[in-house]
Structures are given as C-alpha cells and as structure tokens.
Amino acid sequence: MSNTFHGGIHPRYSKEFTKEIPIREVIPGETVTILMQQHIGAPCKPIVKVGDSVLVGQKIGDSEAFVSSPVHSTVSGVVKKIAQVLQPNGSKGEAVVIANDGEYRRLLMETKPLSELTKEEILHLIREAGIVGLGGAGFPTHIKLNPPADKKIDYILINGAECEPYLTSDHRIMLEEPKALINGLEVILTLFPNAQGIIGIEDNKPDAIEMISKAIAGKDRMSVCVMETKYPQGAEKQLIYSATKRKVPSGKLPADIGCIVDNVDTTVAIGKAVLEGIPLLRRIITMSGEMFDQPANYSVPLGVSYRQLIEMSGGHPEEAVKIIHGGPMMGLAMFDYDVPVMKTSSCILLLSEKEAAICQESACIRCGRCTRVCPMNLLPLELDRFARNDDEERFLRYHGLDCIECGSCSYVCPAKRHLVHAIRVKKRALMAKKRA
Numbered sequence: 511m512s513n514t515f516h517g518g519i520h521p522r523y524s525k526e527f528t529k530e531i532p533i534r535e536v537i538p539g540e541t542v543t544i545l546m547q548q549h550i551g552a553p554c555k556p557i558v559k560v561g562d563s564v565l566v567g568q569k570i571g572d573s574e575a576f577v578s579s580p581v582h583s584t585v586s587g588v589v590k591k592i593a594q595v596l597q598p599n600g601s602k603g604e605a606v607v608i609a610n611d612g613e614y615r616r617l618l619m620e621t622k623p624l625s626e627l628t629k630e631e632i633l634h635l636i637r638e639a640g641i642v643g644l645g646g647a648g649f650p651t652h653i654k655l656n657p658p659a660d661k662k663i664d665y666i667l668i669n670g671a672e673c674e675p676y677l678t679s680d681h682r683i684m685l686e687e688p689k690a691l692i693n694g695l696e697v698i699l700t701l702f703p704n705a706q707g708i709i710g711i712e713d714n715k716p717d718a719i720e721m722i723s724k725a726i727a728g729k730d731r732m733s734v735c736v737m738e739t740k741y742p743q744g745a746e747k748q749l750i751y752s753a754t755k756r757k758v759p760s761g762k763l764p765a766d767i768g769c770i771v772d773n774v775d776t777t778v779a780i781g782k783a784v785l786e787g788i789p790l791l792r793r794i795i796t797m798s799g800e801m802f803d804q805p806a807n808y809s810v811p812l813g814v815s816y817r818q819l820i821e822m823s824g825g826h827p828e829e830a831v832k833i834i835h836g837g838p839m840m841g842l843a844m845f846d847y848d849v850p851v852m853k854t855s856s857c858i859l860l861l862s863e864k865e866a867a868i869c870q871e872s873a874c875i876r877c878g879r880c881t882r883v884c885p886m887n888l889l890p891l892e893l894d895r896f897a898r899n900d901d902e903e904r905f906l907r908y909h910g911l912d913c914i915e916c917g918s919c920s921y922v923c924p925a926k927r928h929l930v931h932a933i934r935v936k937k938r939a940l941m942a943k944k945r946a
C-alpha cells in the first residue's frame with residue numbers, strides 16, 4: 511500500500527525558485543518588533559517596560575493562562591516602546607519594540623544533559639523556550655507533548671512533507687541541519703519511551719530523504735516514511751493516515767489514536783531548547799514568486815519586518831498582483847508588509863498576474879470535482895451553499911467544522927467558486943459563537 515491519502519491535488523509546485531538556495535542568516539535592523547501573540551491561546555503580557563535593557567533570549571512577554579507560550583527578545587538593547595501594531599494577518603496586536611544595540615549579548619536557559627532531565631524538566635524547558643507549532647498552527651508544543659495519561663502514544667510523526675507550493679524552508683532545514691532535527695526527535699522520544707519516530711517526506715525531495723536516512727542510521731526507534739507528492743500531504747490528519755493508516759475521527763485529536771505530529775522546524779527548536787538552552791528566536795522563511803529578483807531562504811530573527819526581507823530579496827511588491835503571507839494554498843493575502851515576522855511566518859510570496867490567476871466566480875455547475883478532491887471526504891459545494899445561506903444547522907450536520915481549509919476544492923473548481931473562503935468564514939463565526 512502506498513503512503514498516501516484519499517483525495518488531494520497536484521498543483522504546480524514552483525519550488526524550483528528556492529529549493530537549491532541555502533539558508534542565509536538575516537541581521538536585524540535598528541529595531542525589532544516582538545508580537546505578544548504568536549501562538550494559539552491567550553496572548554502574552556509584556557513583562558518589561560520602556561527603558562529596560564534586554565538580552566537576546568530574554569523572556570519579555572508571558573501569560574499565566576494554560577494555553578499560551580512566552581516570547582523573547584531576539585536582539586540585545588533597550589525597550590523603546592510598547593504599542594499596538596499591525597500583524598501579518600491584518601489585525602492589530604500588542605508588541606514590544608526593542609532598539610537593537612548591535613551587540614547580540616545572549617541569555618541562555620539553564621539545562622542539563624538529556625539523560626539527567628526529568629519529563630517535567632523537559633516540558634518546562636520547551637515551554638520556557640516559547641516553542642509552538644511552526645507548521646502554521648502555532649499551538650504551544652509543551653501542551654501537545656503532554657497528553658492526558660490515558661493516551662498511549664505509539665508514533666511521533668515529524669512532518670517534513672512541505673506539500674505547499676513554493677515553500678522550501680523545511681526542505682532546506684532537512685538538508686542543512688539533519689543532526690539538529692534528529693536531536694529534537696531524540697528529545698521527544700525520551701518523553702514517549704514506547705513510541706516510534708517517523709519522519710514523513712514527500713518523494714519530490716530525494717536529497718532530503720537520503721540525508722535524513724543517513725542521519726538516522728543505527729537508530730532503531732526512527733525511520734523515514736517516503737510519501738506520495740500530493741497536496742495536502744502535510745496536513746496533520748493526512749500525514750498520520752499516510753504513515754500509519756490510522757484515521758483521526760471527527761472531533762478527536764491525533765493523541766486519541768496514539769499519534770503526535772510535529773513540524774521539522776519545531777523539532778529542531780525542541781532540540782536546541784532542551785539540549786542547548788536556546789529559546790525559539792528565529793524562523794526559516796522562503797521568499798518566492800516571480801516578483802523577486804533574488805528568491806531566498808532566510809533564517810530570520812523574530813520581529814524583523816517583512817519590508818526588510820522583501821528589500822533584501824529585491825522584491826517588487828508594487829508590481830505584484832498578490833502579496834501572500836504563507837503558502838499560496840493556505841496563506842493569507844496581505845495589504846501591508848510593514849509587519850513583523852512571527853513564529854508562524856513561513857513564506858512571503860510576491861505573485862505576478864500570471865501566477866496569481868485572479869478569476870471571477872460563477873454559479874456551481876455541480877460537476878462534483880470539489881467532492882472528489884476533498885481529503886476530508888466532505889461536500890464542499892454543499893458547505894459553500896450552507897455557509898452563504900447562513901444555514902448553520904446543516905453546515906454542522908455536514909461536518910463543516912472538519913474542513914481543514916486546504917483549498918483543494920477551490921483549486922479545482924471550474925466555476926472558480928470561493929469555496930474555502932466561504933467555509934472558513936462560517937467556521938470562524940461558529941467557533942466564536944461556541945467560545946462566547
């Protein structure tokens with residue numbers, strides 16, 4: 511049986527822009543802007559004030575809420591202001607702006623050799639390092655790695671699929687930091703002594719498959735699972751099915767079926783935090799699309815502005831038809847790029863008219879294509895209708911909340927219906943109602 515899932519699409523991957531380009535370090539400018547909410551859960555509150563001196567790696571925001579994750583300074587310098595700023599998703603949020611003194615004086619967390627750390631100490635280090643899911647979700651990792659005692663975890667799946675077109679940051683990490691990735695997986699497997707670690711990689715990355723296979727040679731609790739190149743292979747439920755043939759039931763979590771999934775970069779961050787005491791301070795970001803003179807993969811300190819990155823890469827945002835934060839399938843269109851890089855940033859796309867393919871939507875012709883590609887076995891055409899008609903009862907009955915917002919349905923729709931957009935908006939409204 512091949513390692514794949516039902517449905518899905520084969521878009522043009524456009525990874526050739528950056529897949530051969532090594533990761534380059536970015537030096538921050540005169541200031542960095544550290545957002546207080548870079549994760550799912552309660553936002554942090556600043557724990558520094560204007561005029562305070564801070565070090566690289568010093569915690570500057572935290573929260574007592576159960577679901578939250580602290581944030582740290584990525585430069586040494588002085589807190590210049592605490593203000594509401596524009597975030598990459600277009601809303602405003604609180605941030606600490608730090609004037610960079612250019613000295614990069616560091617503060618590390620105290621740690622011990624892995625064999626001397628208890629489970630609680632490992633989870634505490636992961637929390638204090640501010641590690642969240644870097645695959646896009648931003649869920650605090652110390653919570654994900656601490657499931658209820660009755661959940662028996664059999665598999666730790668490391669998501670190296672990187673199925674979104676254009677993105678190559680995880681691919682480059684696997685090629686350039688295989689040891690760091692394996693270190694992170696060792697740490698996670700220490701927390702789950704009965705689990706197997708599986709690194710899932712799509713078959714369009716043979717060099718990464720070879721590199722990681724070599725790096726895990728002799729480690730009997732680790733293996734590489736080569737998966738079909740198909741979008742959305744890297745979605746959590748699809749990755750689990752491809753690697754283990756286990757299905758996450760509606761309304762359940764991967765831990766309910768014995769699985770935990772972590773992204774490649776998250777796993778690297780876990781290793782660095784626990785083994786070296788380094789908090790999460792940077793993101794690997796792909797800069798791609800026809801409107802860049804020098805597409806790139808950058809290692810970017812959190813808080814650096816998108817504008818700086820676009821300028822470094824010779825971007826022409828004024829000529830781009832679309833500026834996207836994230837991949838073209840699941841990312842968000844942006845109207846302003848004076849926003850700071852955050853933990854869930856992964857890619858900046860400047861797309862030309864040809865690449866963006868902006869089309870006018872028309873009436874559904876009931877061809878059924880959207881249904882055939884939906885990896886969650888949903889009926890996107892019906893969910894779209896229920897969402898637009900505000901028919902919440904039927905939207906829920908047809909499992910609208912199970913939609914993973916992959917955009918496969920919109921991609922294949924000949925009528926160019928904005929299916930995922932309508933479903934996403936309705937999902938958000940229903941979830942806000944539930945929370946209220």
Ligand code: SF4
Pocket residue numbers: 873874875876877878879880881890891919922923924925926927929
């Ligand atoms: S793919 Fe588009 S046109 Fe075809 S059934 Fe779905 S919504 Fe209708």
Ligand code: SF4
Pocket residue numbers: 880883884885886887888889890893912913914915916917918919920929930933
């Ligand atoms: S309905 Fe949701 S899960 Fe299904 S294809 Fe559309 S966006 Fe993806």
